[in-house]
Amino acid sequence: xxxxxxxxxxxxxxxxxxxxxxxxxxxKADRKTYIWGEGSGVTxxxxxxxxxxxxxxxxxxxxxxxxxxxxEEVQNNGKTDRYQETFKGVINTYSNATLHNTERIVLSNEPxxxxxxxxxxxxxxxxxxxxxxxxxxFVKHGIDASEEYRPADALRYxxxxxxxxxxxxxxxxxxxxxxxxxxFLLNSWLHALxxxxxxxxxxxxxxxxxxxxxxxxxxxxxxxxxPARNYNYSYWTGRDWTNIHSAKDGRGIxxxxxxxxxxxxxxxxxxxxxxxxxxxxxxxxxxxxxxxxSFRDSxxxxxxxxxxxxxxxxxxxxxxxxxxxxxxxxxxxxxTEPYLKLTEQLISSIETQQFHEVRDLFTEQGYDVFQQxxxxxxxxxxxxxxxxxxxxxNDVICRSIPMSFHFxxxxxxxxxxxxxxDEHKKxxxxxxxxxxxxxxxxxxxxxxxxxxxINLISFLEQYKTAYALKRLDxxxxxxxxxxxxxxxxxxxxxxxTDGQYQNNEYVRYxxxxxxxxIKNLSHSFASKEFINIRFEDNTIRKSGRGEEVYxxxxxxxxxxxxxxxxxxxxxxxxxKDSLQPLIHVRTWQPGKAPVEDLIDLxxx
Numbered sequence: 049x050x051x052x053x054x055x056x057x058x059x060x061x062x063x064x065x066x067x068x069x070x071x072x073x074x075x076k077a078d079r080k081t082y083i084w085g086e087g088s089g090v091t092x093x094x095x096x097x098x099x100x101x102x103x104x105x106x107x108x109x110x111x112x113x114x115x116x117x118x119x120e121e122v123q124n125n126g127k128t129d130r131y132q133e134t135f136k137g138v139i140n141t142y143s144n145a146t147l148h149n150t151e152r153i154v155l156s157n158e159p160x161x162x163x164x165x166x167x168x169x170x171x172x173x174x175x176x177x178x179x180x181x182x183x184x185x186f187v188k189h190g191i192d193a194s195e196e197y198r199p200a201d202a203l204r205y206x207x208x209x210x211x212x213x214x215x216x217x218x219x220x221x222x223x224x225x226x227x228x229x230x231x232f233l234l235n236s237w238l239h240a241l242x243x244x245x246x247x248x249x250x251x252x253x254x255x256x257x258x259x260x261x262x263x264x265x266x267x268x269x270x271x272x273x274x275p276a277r278n279y280n281y282s283y284w285t286g287r288d289w290t291n292i293h294s295a296k297d298g299r300g301i302x303x304x305x306x307x308x309x310x311x312x313x314x315x316x317x318x319x320x321x322x323x324x325x326x327x328x329x330x331x332x333x334x335x336x337x338x339x340x341x342s343f344r345d346s347x348x349x350x351x352x353x354x355x356x357x358x359x360x361x362x363x364x365x366x367x368x369x370x371x372x373x374x375x376x377x378x379x380x381x382x383x384t385e386p387y388l389k390l391t392e393q394l395i396s397s398i399e400t401q402q403f404h405e406v407r408d409l410f411t412e413q414g415y416d417v418f419q420q421x422x423x424x425x426x427x428x429x430x431x432x433x434x435x436x437x438x439x440x441x442n443d444v445i446c447r448s449i450p451m452s453f454h455f456x457x458x459x460x461x462x463x464x465x466x467x468x469x470d471e472h473k474k475x476x477x478x479x480x481x482x483x484x485x486x487x488x489x490x491x492x493x494x495x496x497x498x499x500x501x502i503n504l505i506s507f508l509e510q511y512k513t514a515y516a517l518k519r520l521d522x523x524x525x526x527x528x529x530x531x532x533x534x535x536x537x538x539x540x541x542x543x544x545t546d547g548q549y550q551n552n553e554y555v556r557y558x559x560x561x562x563x564x565x566i567k568n569l570s571h572s573f574a575s576k577e578f579i580n581i582r583f584e585d586n587t588i589r590k591s592g593r594g595e596e597v598y599x600x601x602x603x604x605x606x607x608x609x610x611x612x613x614x615x616x617x618x619x620x621x622x623x624k625d626s627l628q629p630l631i632h633v634r635t636w637q638p639g640k641a642p643v644e645d646l647i648d649l650x651x652x
Contacts, residue, residue: 061534072153075166083107083444084166092154095161103150103165107172108139113216117235121214125339138215142175149222158178161377176217180328183212187224187234187241194245196584197475200278200294201605202245203319208331210238210341215334242319248272249279251300251315253350255432258306262318265313265352266431266450267300275299277483277584280318292318293452293460294580297484300462301430303454311353317346324612364623381439386473391435391446394467394475397450398422399429400451414468420517421478425453425578430462440502441626442471448481455578455609466509479509486583486602493588503626504588504598511619512581518573524566527631528622533565534558566633577609583617596624598630604636613638 075082083106087098115135122131155162190205213219213234221232250270257264269276275298282289283302293300302313320340325332379385390409397406403422410418421427430452438445448464455461464481481487482505490505514522527533535558560568573579582605591597597620604617620633 051639056398060435072155072164073204075164081168081170082166083110083169083172084164086155087162088160088162090159090161092158092163095163096152096165099152099163099165100150103167104139104142107167107175108136110169110172111139111217115219117219118214133477134337138334141215141337142179142335179212179216180218180222182330183222183234184224186212187238190241191226194241196277197246197271197274198277199249199275200280200318203242204321204324206242206245207319207321207341208325209234210242211335212331213238214338218468232274242343243345245271246317246343249276249317249348251348251350253313253352254299257432260356261306263304265304267295267302267313269295269300275484277485280321281315282318283316284314289316290456291460292323294462296462296464296582299431299450311351313350313352315348315350317348319343319346319613324607326443326610331380380437381444384437387437387444387446387469388435389468390469390473390475391433391449394511395429395433395449395564398427409475411470411474411476414474414478417478417517417519420519421513424517425455425461428452428454438502440506441499444469444473445502445506453578455574459578461578461580468506477510479506479513482509482512483582483584486586489586490588494536496590499626500596500623503623503629504600506626507621507623507629508583508586508600508602512583513648515579515581518579520570522572523569526563526629527562527565527634529562531562531565531631532635533560533562535560535565535568571624575610579606579608583607595622597622 050606066187070078072583075084083103085099085103085104085106087095087100089095089098112135115138116165117129118135118138122134150165150167153164153166157162186205186209190202190209191204193199193201213222216222220235222234224234224237225231248271250273252268252270254268254595256264256266269279271277271566276295279295279300281295281300282292284290285304304314320335322335325335338359394406394409397403403419407415428451430450433449435449436447438447446467446469448466451463451465453461466479466481467475468477468479470476482490486508487505490501493501496504510522511526513519584603584605586600587600588601589599591599600616600617600619600621602619603614605614606612615636615638618633618635618637622630
């Protein structure tokens with residue numbers, strides 16, 4: 049296999065540079081040029097921490113007068129006496145993020161270790177410049193998310209940017225320049241952006257399901273007049289706020305004990321996303337040092353009595369208008385009634401948790417997948433199913449059943465589950481559906497016949513589901529033994545230099561054999577309570593040789609209990625056997641690039 053155009057960046061690590069030829073005594077004496085710290089300890093690590101602590105104190109003394117915004121914030125909160133504590137905590141976040149890259153000289157080794165750390169005064173500003181780049185980068189990601197109807201991502205990036213801005217000495221003067229050349233002072237504009245997102249969110253009750261013990265309201269969440277691609281929220285039960293729920297394609301849920309006294313549903317929009325900061329230690333440290341900002345506009349109230357009088361009861365449709373038009377063109381089976389009846393049986397068994405009653409609906413393999421899916425976060429039905437049956441060769445695909453999945457880390461996801469029926473009307477597989485936008489992109493491509501489009505969607509849905517359900521056996525089966533596999537991991541933001549950092553993100557690329565890749569996946573799966581993947585914004589090219597080989601470049605939002613990132617996944621897939629697709633190439637990058645810039649399909 050020859051690869052001509054895909055280039056894996058060689059990562060370089062840069063450190064602040066000092067004058068190596070100078071002695072420690074000369075550096076100490078030159079206070080106009082250098083700031084330094086010296087530490088001692090039983091181990092080099094403890095001595096180094098001691099030296100960094102002294103260095104931080106020296107930097108603090110030099111920059112404290114610049115943190116006027118932080119002074120005002122602490123004073124406005126009525127906690128003037130806590131300013132020094134807050135300021136020191138904020139300064140220490142820079143030590144964890146950047147100062148470990150300052151010059152180090154070991155004066156003596158263990159057990160009487162002594163370490164000397166120093167930095168040029170002129171280079172101190174670079175420490176703050178790195179954080180400024182991250183602040184601006186978060187704003188850009190937030191604007192992009194808002195334009196793509198992803199209010200959860202927009203709020204996360206805007207609030208994270210605001211949090212880091214509050215820790216910056218230039219917080220009162222940093223500006224953002226939009227694509228049309230307009231400039232905005234971030235200190236006030238970020239508040240307006242966050243409030244604007246809240247204002248553009250509209251939540252309504254789509255329908256309600258009642259039984260003796262439970263009231264389940266199905267919610268429709270729109271953003272800027274369209275179904276919100278994602279939205280995170282909790283709601284008031286009467287005694288406490290619930291875990292965080294993640295809505296998808298405008299669909300959410302709210303469940304209550306059926307006491308007959310429900311008059312309104314109170315929702316609180318999630319905008320802090322503190323749990324997700326574990327992937328960025330610098331951001332996590334800053335968030336722990338500063339008090340959270342409260343936004344009154346993040347709360348919503350839905351009067352239940354108003355729902356009864358509303359005429360529009362079609363709010364539960366989770367497909368975008370474009371996706372609905374595209375799916376309407378696909379062929380339905382000649383007889384739909386048997387499949388609808390079987391689907392209703394399955395839904396009923398999930399609602400009652402009587403799974404043994406539907407064992408006969410599945411093949412052996414299908415029931416195994418069903419059990420894995422049910423165990424993925426305690427599955428529940430999350431609303432009225434908007435069923436679309438599609439003929440696929442000798443099979444029938446049922447799209448789709450809305451379900452919610454609840455995890456112990458205060459996270460709830462809503463997914464649409466797709467069923468695959470064989471010629472004997474047995475369910476042989478299940479999968480989490482692609483987002484409506486990704487479905488629409490593929491369904492609407494008239495360059496390929498219907499079978500190819502369905503094949504591609506089914507493959508991507510099975511791929512993302514295999515990660516969620518940690519199906520190593522399936523993933524191992526779809527990778528070619530000689531597959532070219534590149535894994536990218538976002539480590540932290542850094543200043544962009546000679547093209548090695550995209551979107552100011554520092555990315556480590558590693559190439560693996562199939563055996564190494566599967567082994568690493570096994571370790572990764574074991575360390576995560578859950579994995580949730582969203583696909584959207586795809587570009588698909590077919591090989592020019594007339595073979596059923598496709599290059600898929602698709603935007604992937606990867607979120608797990610201990611790691612998360614957003615980037616573009618590239619898969620080169622042989623689809624000539626629809627039941628056994630084969631991946632020849634798998635790569636990941638943080639930013640978007642044309643497929644032809646990643647790899648030349650004619651090489652395969």
